Amino acid sequence: MENAPIYLDYNATTPLRAEVKVELLGSLGEPNNPSSIHSLGRSARRRLEKSRNQIATLINSPTENIIFTSGGTEANNLALKGGQYTDIIVSSIEHEAVLSATSDAKKISVDKDGIVILPELENVLANINGNCLVSIMWANNETGVIQPIKEIVEIASKYGARVHSDAVQALGKIPINFRESGLSMMSISAHKIGGPTGIGALVIADGVELKPALVGGGQEKGRRSGTENILGAIGFGKAAEVVAQNPAENKRIQKLRDLFETKLSQCFPKVNILSQNVPRLGNTSAVVMPGVLAETQVMGFDLEGVCLSAGAACSSGKVKRSHVVEAMKIGDEPTTNTIRVSFGWDSTELEIDFLVDSWLKIYNRANKKI
Numbered sequence: 428m429e430n431a432p433i434y435l436d437y438n439a440t441t442p443l444r445a446e447v448k449v450e451l452l453g454s455l456g457e458p459n460n461p462s463s464i465h466s467l468g469r470s471a472r473r474r475l476e477k478s479r480n481q482i483a484t485l486i487n488s489p490t491e492n493i494i495f496t497s498g499g500t501e502a503n504n505l506a507l508k509g510g511q512y513t514d515i516i517v518s519s520i521e522h523e524a525v526l527s528a529t530s531d532a533k534k535i536s537v538d539k540d541g542i543v544i545l546p547e548l549e550n551v552l553a554n555i556n557g558n559c560l561v562s563i564m565w566a567n568n569e570t571g572v573i574q575p576i577k578e579i580v581e582i583a584s585k586y587g588a589r590v591h592s593d594a595v596q597a598l599g600k601i602p603i604n605f606r607e608s609g610l611s612m613m614s615i616s617a618h619k620i621g622g623p624t625g626i627g628a629l630v631i632a633d634g635v636e637l638k639p640a641l642v643g644g645g646q647e648k649g650r651r652s653g654t655e656n657i658l659g660a661i662g663f664g665k666a667a668e669v670v671a672q673n674p675a676e677n678k679r680i681q682k683l684r685d686l687f688e689t690k691l692s693q694c695f696p697k698v699n700i701l702s703q704n705v706p707r708l709g710n711t712s713a714v715v716m717p718g719v720l721a722e723t724q725v726m727g728f729d730l731e732g733v734c735l736s737a738g739a740a741c742s743s744g745k746v747k748r749s750h751v752v753e754a755m756k757i758g759d760e761p762t763t764n765t766i767r768v769s770f771g772w773d774s775t776e777l778e779i780d781f782l783v784d785s786w787l788k789i790y791n792r793a794n795k796k797i
């Protein structure tokens with residue numbers, strides 16, 4: 428039997444957790460419409476609300492303010508388009524689901540480590556009079572860099588602006604406390620924490636009014652119509668419960684990531700690992716390999732049986748220049764040669780050794796040394 432590929436692309440999506448699989452298998456045969464008033468409908472409603480509770484426990488949010496959506500993309504769209512804002516401010520490193528949802532947003536720059544420049548944010552806010560929304564991601568999908576959300580909220584509130592954060596990558600990897608964050612809205616997604624694809628949520632603070640993007644049957648308190656994706660919600664809830672019960676998981680993953688970075692730097696003294704000295708997700712490494720294009724590396728890894736990504740992949744499957752790395756203004760090579768390694772709960776030390784060996788082969792092949 429052929430060996431299964433090594434999966435080191437957890438920031439793109441994660442495998443379904445075993446516990447989630449078991450939970451889903453137990454619910455597959457049920458008729459799942461929580462709006463039906465008969466007993467089976469009421470039982471579906473209970474399953475939906477249990478999932479909402481499991482998520483609320485993980486992020487410390489009001490349970491009733493979790494609005495299920497089809498994923499992080501829809502949650503971001505709902506947050507940005509659902510209010511009457513005269514101005515929207517985003518960072519230049521947001522996910523496309525934020526950047527494309529607002530064509531005329533003002534963009535705040537990041538520094539060479541990928542951290543939002545706070546004085547610039549303050550300056551822009553000081554020159555706005557209207558009803559403003561600031562949308563800055565909690566952690567970046569390509570570099571793993573964690574933004575200073577507390578300071579961002581403090582600055583925004585001085586100017587009466589609301590803050591939304593795309594926490595799709597932060598969820599499950601670092602502690603998130605929605606109530607304490609001061610955020611008005613936050614987007615999350617199940618498939619980054621071991622739940623199924625096609626389910627996410629927008630979490631809102633008390634008092635935030637939203638104009639729904641989807642109207643119809645009035646589900647989710649009229650904020651998102653359409654029969655709820657119960658199986659998705661069950662999977663999301665279970666994944667959230669598993670994460671909440673395993674605080675040690677992230678520590679183990681970070682140790683592995685750090686070991687990988689040490690081994691890689693020993694093997695390639697000239698390798699550049701981005702944002703190593705600022706707060707980063709413990710599972711992510713953005714590696715700039717000198718002299719080898721990201722596309723060449725991704726294809727090389729695929730041949731070696733390792734699945735990972737260039738920072739930015741578009742839906743056509745092509746590798747494009749990374750707008751995130753470009754925004755850091757650290758030269759040309761990082762925008763074309765960066766590979767993202769993202770580890771997860773099934774990652775092992777053996778995989779790291781294989782990864783570094785494969786990198787050596789790919790590098791030597793590209794530089795025609797063998």
Ligand code: PLP
Pocket residue numbers: 438439497498499500501503522524564566567568593595596616617618625626627
């Ligand atoms: N925001 C970030 C930071 C992401 O990494 C992703 C997924 O890659 C999304 C939003 C979109 O989430 P979804 O795939 O659930 O629509």
